Amino acid sequence: xxxxxxxxxxxxxxxxxxxxxxxxxxxxxxxxxxxxxxxxxxxxxxxxxxxxxxxxxxxxxxxxxxxxxxxxxxxxxxxxxxxxxxxxxxxxxxxxxxxxxxxxxxxxxxxxxxxxxxxxxxxxxxxxxxxxxxxxxxxxxxxxxxxxxxxxxxxxxxxxxxxxxxxxxxxxxxxxxxxxxxxxxxxxxxxxxxxxxxxxxxxxxxxxxxxxxxxxxxxxxxxxxxxxxxxxxxxxxxxxxxxxxxxxxxxxxxxxxxxxxxxxxxxxxxxxxxxxxxxxxxxxxxxxxxxxxxxxxxxxxxxxxxxxxxxxxxxxxxxxxxxxxxxxxxxxxxxxxxxxxxxxxxxxxxxxxxxxxxxxxxxxxxxxxxxxxxxxxxxxxxxxxxxxxxxxxxxxxxxxxxxxxxxxxxxxxxxxxxxxxxxxxxxxxxxxxxxxxxxxxxxxxxxxxxxxxxxxxxxxxxxxxxxxxxxxxxxxxxxxxxxxxxxxxxxxxxxxxxxxxxxxxxxxxxxxxxxxxxxxxxxxxxxxxxxxxxxxxxxxxxxxxxxxxxxxxxxxxxxxxxxxxxxxxxxxxxxxxxxxxxxxxxxxxxxxxxxxxxxxxxxxxxxxxxxxxxxxxxxxxxxxxxxxxxxxxxxxxxxxxxxxxxxxxxxxxxxxxxxxxxxxxxxxxxxxxxxxxxxxxxxxxxxxxxxxxxxxxxxxxxx
Numbered sequence: 001x002x003x004x005x006x007x008x009x010x011x012x013x014x015x016x017x018x019x020x021x022x023x024x025x026x027x028x029x030x031x032x033x034x035x036x037x038x039x040x041x042x043x044x045x046x047x048x049x050x051x052x053x054x055x056x057x058x059x060x061x062x063x064x065x066x067x068x069x070x071x072x073x074x075x076x077x078x079x080x081x082x083x084x085x086x087x088x089x090x091x092x093x094x095x096x097x098x099x100x101x102x103x104x105x106x107x108x109x110x111x112x113x114x115x116x117x118x119x120x121x122x123x124x125x126x127x128x129x130x131x132x133x134x135x136x137x138x139x140x141x142x143x144x145x146x147x148x149x150x151x152x153x154x155x156x157x158x159x160x161x162x163x164x165x166x167x168x169x170x171x172x173x174x175x176x177x178x179x180x181x182x183x184x185x186x187x188x189x190x191x192x193x194x195x196x197x198x199x200x201x202x203x204x205x206x207x208x209x210x211x212x213x214x215x216x217x218x219x220x221x222x223x224x225x226x227x228x229x230x231x232x233x234x235x236x237x238x239x240x241x242x243x244x245x246x247x248x249x250x251x252x253x254x255x256x257x258x259x260x261x262x263x264x265x266x267x268x269x270x271x272x273x274x275x276x277x278x279x280x281x282x283x284x285x286x287x288x289x290x291x292x293x294x295x296x297x298x299x300x301x302x303x304x305x306x307x308x309x310x311x312x313x314x315x316x317x318x319x320x321x322x323x324x325x326x327x328x329x330x331x332x333x334x335x336x337x338x339x340x341x342x343x344x345x346x347x348x349x350x351x352x353x354x355x356x357x358x359x360x361x362x363x364x365x366x367x368x369x370x371x372x373x374x375x376x377x378x379x380x381x382x383x384x385x386x387x388x389x390x391x392x393x394x395x396x397x398x399x400x401x402x403x404x405x406x407x408x409x410x411x412x413x414x415x416x417x418x419x420x421x422x423x424x425x426x427x428x429x430x431x432x433x434x435x436x437x438x439x440x441x442x443x444x445x446x447x448x449x450x451x452x453x454x455x456x457x458x459x460x461x462x463x464x465x466x467x468x469x470x471x472x473x474x475x476x477x478x479x480x481x482x483x484x485x486x487x488x489x490x491x492x493x494x495x496x497x498x499x500x501x502x503x504x505x506x507x508x509x510x511x512x513x514x515x516x517x518x519x520x521x522x523x524x525x526x527x528x529x530x531x532x533x534x535x536x537x538x539x540x541x542x543x544x545x546x547x548x549x550x551x552x553x554x555x556x557x558x559x560x561x562x563x564x565x566x567x568x569x570x571x572x573x574x575x576x577x578x579x580x581x582x583x584x585x586x587x588x589x590x591x592x593x594x595x596x597x598x599x600x601x602x603x604x605x606x607x608x609x610x611x612x613x614x615x616x617x618x619x620x621x622x623x624x625x626x627x628x629x630x631x632x633x634x635x636x637x638x639x640x641x642x643x644x645x646x647x648x649x650x651x652x653x654x655x656x657x658x659x660x661x662x663x664x665x666x667x668x669x670x671x672x673x674x675x676x677x678x679x680x681x682x683x684x685x686x687x688x689x690x691x692x693x694x695x696x697x698x699x700x701x702x703x
Contacts, residue, residue, distance in 0.1 A: 027084040028278055028307040030368075031286070035293035036303045046275065046302045054087045055277050058118070058125070059097040059267070062251075063105035064321045065336040065343040066117045068357065069282075069312040075361035076309060077280055078123045084366075085278075095274055096125035100132045101266050103248040111251060113336075116569050117344040121354045129274060131266050132253040138261045138269060139213065141299055142224060142242055146205045150298050151242060153208035154197045154225045161241075162681055167193050168230045168238050173667055176233065184666060194230055198239070212245055215258045219245045226265070226295070234290045240264055268292040272301040279304045282311035283368065309366040315375040316525035317342045318532055332540060333526075337568065337587075339603045340526045340544050345568070350523060351584030351605030352378075353571045356385045372531060382606045386574060386582045391425045391432060393557050394470070394509040395577040395602075397520050397548040399444035401490040402510075405479065407441040410495045421471040423556075435556040439472050440512040444552050449508040450488060452481070459505035466496065468507035470578070475501050476508075509578045515552040516561075516591075518600040520583065522546045534686065551602075553577070561585050561600055562593040574605065581607040647695045651687065 038046070056077040060070055082092045096118055100106055118125070145151035156164065171181035171193075187193045212222055224243035232238070242265040249255045268291075271279045279292075286308045296303045311319070318324065319342060327333050327341070336343055339350035347357060360381045364373055404410075411419050419439040426432035451462040461467040466475040472495075480492035524546070529539045553575075560573050565585075572585040582605040590598035642654055648668035651657045661670035661679070669687060670679050679687070 030307045033289060033293050035297040038303050042302045050275050052091050053093050054091055055093040055275055056081055056280060057095040057097050057276050059099045060114055061099045062110040062114055064110060064324060065113050065345055067319050067342045069319045071344060071357050072312040072361045074121060074123050075358060076366045080366055081278060081280060093126040095127055095129055097129045100130055100252055101261055101263055103250040106251050108251050130252050131270050132250055134270055134273060135253055135257055138266060141269060145298060146209060147202060150227050151224055152197055152200055152227060153205045154223050156195060164193055164195060165235060165238050169235055172233050212259050217245060219247055228294060234287055236287050236291050240291050264288060264291050268296050271304045272296055276304045279306045281308055283308045310368055310370045313372045315372055315530040316527045318536060339523050348571055349587060350603050351574050352382060356382050379606045388428060390574050390576045390582055392578055393554050393575045394511055395551060395553040396444050396446040396511050397551045398447040399550060399552050400447050400450055400488055402443050402445055403492050404441055404495055405492060406494045410497060423471060437554050437556055438512055442513040444511045445508055460508055466504055468504035470507045470509050475504055511552045511554050514555050516555055516600060518551050518553050518602060520548040520551040520602045522604045558593050561591055563590050647691060647698055650691055650694050
């Protein structure tokens, strides 16, 4: 191991040296602190170990399933970053690391799923590591910081720490506008700020930290904190907590530890130990640069370059692990691999191949510009990818039984085999071969292809309008309708193959009488809003999953859909249901092709391009369209009003916040609710984010 245990730089270093910034010039340039500058000896040591290798890492936390945002990160760390830097393929290395420092949220299930998803997407890491494998080294480095006077054991409660942090933030805000912090936010006692434990002896802190490791103190009673900077403008520098007591066995390390390092303390150290050159993360971690580099500066360890890119924001979905977990636990979805979920497992189950996901991530790219990617971009990548590689079949989702009264006569005219048609598996690639489908006396058509009323704008079958049958070529003419209440159950029809017959306006697909019964799940957007708000649970789409339990598919697919070939860790058999879209066999399938027993289930991956010429718009759809248009007008008016409100008055004057708060700090941020209770820490964070968004929009509107 490199000499990371050498004597550390101490607090004698000038504070201004730690706060100045420099500029980098390579393709992954970002804000850089002077703490990030490596000494010549550290650079030489790193170069001697890595030689001409350039190393990145993909470090997910095993506290949930990977999602499409992680797919973008993988694409960046395993490929795109090297492309941007111009690194030859033979010099590229990427470590797959489990950042497993929180045993309360981690599980063997998550650990296994992460590995399988990385493998399935085709990424091959240099090696797989665990942060927990460094627990002993991390502990020794923490002891080293204590000995250097840069860490101390703290007995402040969570509430006391929050009050301390809030006071430091208010003092920083006062300094930022040229006010005296001792007047605007006076320190009531040194026990509050900098805190009663901050200047305690090295001996006391070493003793208590050792006792924490031995399990002699209760959870939540003590923490190890880093002696950073309470006067910083960055709240992440307010004596970050490095260790907590947790009496939870670790899913990888086992039962050997009852103190666990937090993410901020662990992350940079593991990067340095693993000789990472580029530590790539998303922009919400930009303010964590200070603690990242402060820790490595304090330990005199090699400092990798840090680059933050914008996170993937995708329409009609959420990528917050907290929200994804809520979707699963509240049973809004079937599980982590529900086809509506943005998880890799969910996308795979829905039929998105690794080629689709990787191409989408590559097309999106990686920049520092924040944006929301339209879902149609993912859909289009899926369509173009599946179009050239997916076998065709005919299916009906909501079947109507059709009896062809003159079938025998038409079959006789056609001769032997005349009602069996050879169909290309792929109309664009003959190498995919052919399959056969036979017209029978009883067939099934989709209810979408029959209308009770004649309508010039409707091109499919209706009482006085014939329609063509795909592959057969003749016209199907309706003679009689059998209904069960208002639902059409059966049609009596005849075929017209005569010379000079009217040319049909459309040809419809059909399934013969020996078609295979199946269940088809049609998936739509999980949310009704393109960008789900804080009220996201109210914005869930009630029609995100529409189940057609009586669907039928043509029997040519019999050998392709057997349960023995179904596996949750791979993409299962994909088919294009003609005129309907791309579908994939679901993992709930139990169908045995030999006995034709068991359940056959399909999921819709993506629709085909919509044929607007034949689409019927229902009264309900028209009403919903009008409702959305009216709501858009109201939203636009509300935005116009919002753009007249100064950021400092946002929570006082904006209609959305009217009557919600009673007291505010000097910056205009609410401190108390309307009923006089204090605003919670989590709510303050949300409000701060909303204000930052408003500041950007307000400034843009004023240009």
